[in-house]
Amino acid sequence: xxxxxxxxxxxxxxxxxxxxxxxxxxxxxxxxxxxxxxxxxxxxxxxxxxxxxxxxxxxxxxxxxxxxxxxxxxxxxxxxxxxxxxxxxxxxxxxxxxxxxxxxxxxxxxxxxxxxxxxxxxxxxxxxxxxxxxxxxxxxxxxxxxxxxxxxxxxxxxxxxxxxxxxxxxxxxxxxxxxxxxxxxxxxxxxxxxxxxxxxxxxxxxxxxxxxxxxxxxxxxxxxxxxxxxx
Amino acid sequence: xxxxxxxxxxxxxxxxxxxxxxxxxxxxxxxxxxxxxxxxxxxxxxxxxxxxxxxxxxxxxxxxxxxxxxxxxxxxxxxxxxxxxxxxxxxxxxxxxxxxxxxxxxxxxxxxxxxxxxxxxxxxxxxxxxxxxxxxxxxxxxxxxxxxxxxxxxxxxxxxxxxxxxxxxxxxxxxxxxxxxxxxxxxxxxxxxxxxxxxxxxxxxxxxxxxxxxxxxxxxxxxxxxxxxxx
Numbered sequence: 501x502x503x504x505x506x507x508x509x510x511x512x513x514x515x516x517x518x519x520x521x522x523x524x525x526x527x528x529x530x531x532x533x534x535x536x537x538x539x540x541x542x543x544x545x546x547x548x549x550x551x552x553x554x555x556x557x558x559x560x561x562x563x564x565x566x567x568x569x570x571x572x573x574x575x576x577x578x579x580x581x582x583x584x585x586x587x588x589x590x591x592x593x594x595x596x597x598x599x600x601x602x603x604x605x606x607x608x609x610x611x612x613x614x615x616x617x618x619x620x621x622x623x624x625x626x627x628x629x630x631x632x633x634x635x636x637x638x639x640x641x642x643x644x645x646x647x648x649x650x651x652x653x654x655x656x657x658x659x660x661x662x663x664x665x666x667x668x669x670x671x672x673x674x675x676x677x678x679x680x681x682x683x684x685x686x687x688x689x690x691x692x693x694x695x696x697x698x699x700x701x702x703x704x705x706x707x708x709x710x711x712x713x714x715x716x717x718x719x720x721x722x723x724x725x726x727x728x729x730x731x
Numbered sequence: 732x733x734x735x736x737x738x739x740x741x742x743x744x745x746x747x748x749x750x751x752x753x754x755x756x757x758x759x760x761x762x763x764x765x766x767x768x769x770x771x772x773x774x775x776x777x778x779x780x781x782x783x784x785x786x787x788x789x790x791x792x793x794x795x796x797x798x799x800x801x802x803x804x805x806x807x808x809x810x811x812x813x814x815x816x817x818x819x820x821x822x823x824x825x826x827x828x829x830x831x832x833x834x835x836x837x838x839x840x841x842x843x844x845x846x847x848x849x850x851x852x853x854x855x856x857x858x859x860x861x862x863x864x865x866x867x868x869x870x871x872x873x874x875x876x877x878x879x880x881x882x883x884x885x886x887x888x889x890x891x892x893x894x895x896x897x898x899x900x901x902x903x904x905x906x907x908x909x910x911x912x913x914x915x916x917x918x919x920x921x922x923x924x925x926x927x928x929x930x931x932x933x934x935x936x937x938x939x940x941x942x943x944x945x946x947x948x949x950x951x952x953x954x955x956x957x958x959x960x961x962x
Contacts, residue, residue: 529793530761530786537785547773550962551782554768554954555761561950562760569942576934607862610851613844620841631838703807711800719792723785731781 515646517700519653523563524693527661529716531555532686535665537723539679541731545669548678552669556662564655571647578639585632589625596632597622603635664689683720690716746877748931750884754794755924758892760947762786763917766896768954770910772962776900779909783900787893795886802878809870816860816868820853827863828853834866895920914951921947 668681691709698708899912929939
């Protein structure tokens with residue numbers, strides 16, 4: 501039991517952090533790039549603000565509600581596989597015992613211990629089913645609140661991230677000036693975000709900072725060139 | 732060995748499908764919603780096309796390059812944990828043997844078999860390390876090509892998905908007409924996409940189809956209302 505808690509803790513933090521990272525990374529990048537792109541072919545900031553806020557609304561719903569439904573689908577998938585394993589240990593007990601034995605052998609269990617361990621595991625149907633779920637299929641039960649939390653975390657992170665590059669366009673009618681301020685503020689925000697993300701995920705923070713800035717900068721540059729080329 | 736191949740196969744398909752799903756879902760939804768939003772406050776389709784293409788460029792780079800860096804980070808994380816486990820079985824062999832025993836006991840292995848199995852597993856350092864990686868930390872080596880494939884799959888799916896709702900705006904200068912055609916075409920595309928996705932992931936296809944349409948329709952409606960409210 502303490503082992504299970506340990507494993508769950510090990511997985512819990514990355515899920516929340518990953519959700520914030522997903523929302524913030526896209527929220528900082530796409531509205532920034534869209535606003536930069538439009539600045540290249542539109543002369544009033546009002547249009548950039550309209551397009552930017554429409555994008556933030558669309559993006560946060562697509563990502564948040566999308567995240568909610570994806571997490572719910574994961575959970576449904578887990579329970580449909582669980583029901584199938586429950587049927588299989590009743591209908592095909594010998595094949596399922598054989599699968600347990602194969603897994604134990606692969607782990608290097610000495611042949612003389614295999615049958616005893618298979619007997620012990622298959623004696624308790626619930627333990628047997630969860631053994632198959634975890635080690636044959638690699639599935640663990642997704643947390644029930646994850647779908648809703650994931651949705652809110654991703655959506656709000658996207659909105660928060662998206663308002664940073666858009667803010668300068670609220671305060672001036674000059675798209676060129678707004679673009680310069682937006683680029684400076686957003687590249688700094690991407691750098692800080694990438695640095696913090698690197699620390700959380702245990703990778704090199706400085707490398708993470710430059711990588712995140714690269715994605716945002718490249719997206720904005722290409723969006724600018726595309727818009728300038730048509731507009 | 733066949734067991735390992737089986738597990739890898741089980742994971743392989745969902746990764747590619749998930750990448751296509753991620754790219755298509757957002758590509759169909761966000762450019763559709765942005766174009767719909769702008770149609771509510773802009774009278775020429777040219778501006779919608781500029782903003783839509785800038786968004787597709789930004790979104791595909793953010794998602795594709797973002798996916799590439801995320802997959803690469805997963806791989807780096809795996810190897811840094813692997814190096815740590817390799818150190819630990821040399822520096823703290825007793826504690827690591829204890830952890831193997833705890834895991835085996837949790838699976839329900841009879842007490843008289845535990846020591847024999849621990850001895851067998853810890854005899855081969857590579858097997859021992861991979862046992863700890865998989866069952867203590869829940870980590871498997873990410874495939875080397877996954878980072879690049881993931882990036883391309885997500886990015887191209889986003890571009891492909893994004894051009895569907897935008898296409899009607901290329902062919903008429905009337906934003907209202909383009910919006911109606913775009914909404915009809917995109918809602919049908921979202922329905923088909925949700926249906927096929929449901930079949931692939933083993934959930935109810937009709938439910939998946941309506942859910943996907945709901946996300947796209949809701950995102951477009953909110954984007955339209957936000958843009959109309961400001962514009």
